Amino acid sequence: MKRITFLKHFSRGFFLLACIIVIIDGSVVCAGTYFVAITGNDSGNGSEISPFRTIKKGVTVLGAGDTLYVKAGTYAESILSWKTPVPNGKGWDKPITVAAYPGHAVTITPPKGLAFFWINDGQPKYLIIDGFIVDGVDQALHGFKFHENTRYVRIQNTEVKNSTMSGILVTPGSDLSSNDTFHEFIKMKVHHNGHSRLDHGFYVTTSSNLFENNEVFLNRGYGIHIYQGKINTANHNLVRYNLVHNNSLDGWSCGILLSSGEGNIAYSNIAYENHIGLCSQYRSTNAKLYNNIAYQNNAYGIYVGDPTNLQTGIYNNTVYKNGIHGVFIGEGAQKASVKNNIVYLNGSQNIFEQEQGKSEAVFLNNVTADPLFMNVGGNDFHLKHGSPAIDAGITIDGIALDYERNPRIIGKASDVGAFEMPEDSNPPAIPTDFRVVTEK
Template sequence: MKTKLFVFVSLFVITAFTNLNCIDYYVSPSGDDNNTGTELLPFKTIQKAADVAVGGDNIYIKEGVYNEHVILKNTKPDLLIIRSNPGDTAIIDGTGFDVYWSGIVDIVGQQNIHIEGLRVINSNGTGFWCDSSRNITIIANSTYNTASSGIAAWNSNSIIIYRNKIDNACSNMSQECLTVAGCDSFETRDNSVSKCYKEGMCFKDGSRNGEVERNIVYDVINKLGIYVDAWDKHTFNINVYNNVVHNCNSGVVLASEMGGLLENIWVYNNILYDNKFLGIDVSYNGDDTTVKVHPIKDVYIINNTVVNNGQEWGGGIANSNRDATNIIVRNNICSNNLSFQIAHEGINPSNMEIDHNLIWGFRDYPDEERGTDYVEADPMFTDTTAKNFHIILGSPAIDAGSPTDAPIFDFEYNLRPYGNGFDIGAYEYYPIGAVEIENDETNIEISPNPFSDFCVIKTEAFADIEIFDSFGRSIIKAKGQIVWEPDFNLSEGVYFVSGRFNNKTLTKPLIFLK
C-alpha cells in the first residue's frame, strides 16, 4: 500500500528506556504517607508516591480503592512507571473531585510516563487526561462512569493507548469516549469501548501520523463508532485498520466539520456490521453554516467487510461529501445492507474510484453504484448469524480482488495474497491448517524481536523465508535462515516475515527500532 505508515516506536519495548538504578515505591490503603514507600512500609496515597518518584522509578499500587485526583510529573529522560501491583487492581475513585476539563489521572506538560493496570471510576471529567506531553503510554487500564472521555490525549506526541477498556463514558455528552486531538505520532490499539453516550473513538483537530488498529467499539447506540474529523486543522496520515465496530450509530466516519483538510486516510481490513445507519461514511458533517467547504482528499477504503448496516435507513459505504476528492473504494464486501451497498449520494461520482467490490443486495437506490470489475453474488460467509465473516471455499470473493493498494495482510494478519490473487473483504481465504501451524518443523523463530542491530530468523524445515515492509515490498529472502542487519537508511517500524512450507504459509510481525 502506498503512503502506508507505522509509528516510530512500538509499545513492546517501553521498558527498554527504564533506568537500571530505579527505586520501587509502593502504595497501599493500609499505608502511611510518612512511611518510606517500601513494600513493607508503603505510602497511603498515590499522589505521595507520584510526588517522590522521578524518571526511572516504579510505583506499584496495591489492591484497594483510592479516592484521589492524581497529578503525574516527569521531565527526565528515563521512564516513570505507575502500575497496579502484579496480581492486584488498584481503583481510583474520583467522587468529590472537580476535574471537568482535566482527568482523575492528570498528565500535563510531562514526558516519559507509563501507566498500566489501573481502574478509574466516577469522574466528573475525564478518566485519564494527557495534554501537551510526549512519550506517554496508557496500557491495560479501564474506566467506568466518566462524564467526559475515559481516555483523552490532547496536543501531545508519541502517544500509545493500548489494551484499555472504556465503559459508560461521556455521560454529560462532552467530547468522545476515547479522544485523540491535535496529537502527532500516536498508536491506539486493542482497546474496547462500549455502552457509552458519545462517539466511541475520535481522532481529530490536527491529529496526524497515527495508527488505529485492532480496536472494538460496540453498543454505542446513538453515536458512531470510530470518527476521524479534521475539525478546523489539517489532519492527515491516519490508518484505521483491523477494527470491529457493531451496534453503533455508524461504523467508521470521516469528516471535516469546520473546514480543516482531512488527507491521506486509510480504512482497511475492518469488520463493520449491525450499525444503525452506515458502515463507512465519507461525510459532510458540520453544523456551522458559515463553513462552506469541508475538504477531504486521498481516502483509501480497501478490503473491508461491511454487513447488515441500516435499520429504518442506512447502507454499506457512502460518500456524501461534495468536496471530497480521490476517494478509493476497492476490494470491499458490502452485503445485505439495508438501503444500498455503495453510494455517492448526490455528489460527482468522478471524484470516486469504485472497483473490485463484492455487492450482495443491490437496492437500486439513487446514486447507488456497483463500480467496475465488481462481483455481484452471495459472499458465502462461514456463519452470518454467529457473526463469523470468514469466507468459505467456493466464495466468489476468492482471488477476485485487485492488488492495487491492497494491504499485505488480512484481519488476522495472514499474508495476502494466498492463492492466485487478492481476495475481497477483510479476510483472506486460507484452507484449514494453512495458517495455524503447530508442528515445530513449520515454525518461524525470530530473535530478538523487537531488535535494533540484527535479528536471526530461522526455520527447522528449510522453508522459503521472505521479509516484507509495510508497503508489501520484498526486503530480503532466503532458505532456512536469515541473519538480518538492516541498512542504516531503512525506516524503523513493523515488518512481516513470511515462511512458506510446501503449501502452508506462516506470517509473523517483526519490529525494527533504530
C-alpha cells in the same frame, strides 16, 4: 548489559530499598521499586513493609526507571501536574511506571471535576500507567487528561468508566508548531463515559497517537473521536485491533472517527451497533480504512463525507447488514477510493455515492452479492470455499496482511473483504475403493 542486585541506603528514614543496578554503556542507573497501600503512611519510606498511603506521595519520589506499585483497594485521588509535578523517564527503556500490583484490584475514584492523571506540563513523560480501574462515579470529568502537548504517556490494561465527559481527553497547547504527542492506549476498556453525544470514549485532537486492542463501548458520543474543531492538529494517528460497539445511538456519532488531519489510519477494527461504524470526515486527507469489519450499525457501516474530505482509501473491509447504507460517499467528499470490499445485505444500498460523477470516487473489485460467509449468524465473516470474494481483489500498496495478520495474497490474487482464505492445510483423503490398472 550486566544486572546485579544492590541494596541502596537512603538517609531519610535509614531504610534499605532493593533496586537493580543497570550498567549501560558505562553509565549506572538504580531502578527503584516503591509501594502504596491503603494501610500505608506517607511518612513511611515506600518500601513493601512501610508503604506510602497515597499515589500522589509515591509519584513524588520516582526517577527514571522506577516503578510504583499500588496494592489493592480504592483510592480517591487525582494527580494534577501543576500541584504534584510528575517526573519524566528517559525513554521507553527507562520509563516511570505507576502500576497496580500484579493480581491486585486497584480502583481510582478521582474527585469531582478532576481526573486520575491530569498532566499539562508539555514535557516528554515516558510514563507507563498500568492495570487500574478508573471509575469517575459520575463526578470526575475524565479518567485522564493530557494537555499542552504533553508527550509519551502509555496507558495499558486499564479500565476507564463513568466520567461525566470524555473518558480520555488529549489536547494540544497554544503552540501548534509541534503537536505530535506519541501517546499509546493499549488493552483498555473505555465505557459508560459522558452525558451527551459531545462526550466520547477517547477524544483526541493531537497527532501520532496509537490506539490498540481496546474495547470501547456504551459511551454517549463517539467511541474513538479524532477531531479538532477549527484547524488540522490530528495527523498520523493509528487505530488498530479495537472492538468498538454500542456507542451513541441517539444522534449522529461514529464508532471510530478520523478527521482534522493528514494520514490517519484505522485498520483491523470491529465496529458494531454504533450509529455509524467508521467515519472519515472533516478536513481529512489521505485517511485509510482497511481490513475492518463493520456490521449491524444503526445507519452506515462506513461513512465518508464533508466537502473538506480528500482521498480517503476504503480497502478490504467487510461491511454487513447496516441499517441504511453499507459504504456511503457523501456530499463534497473528493477522490475516495473504494476497492476490495465486501458490502452485503445493507438496508437501502450497499454502496451509495451521493453526488455520482462529481466526487471522482473510484469503485473497483467490490463484492455485493452473497459472499458465502462461514457463519453469519455467529458473526464469523471468514469465507467459505466457493465464495465469489476469493481471488477477486486487486493488489493495493501498503496492505500486506489481512485482519488476522495472514499474508494478503494467498492464491492467484488478493481476496475481497477483511479475511484472506488460507490455503487448505488438510491432506487429501486416502482412497478406500480403488483398483490398479496396468497397461499390457
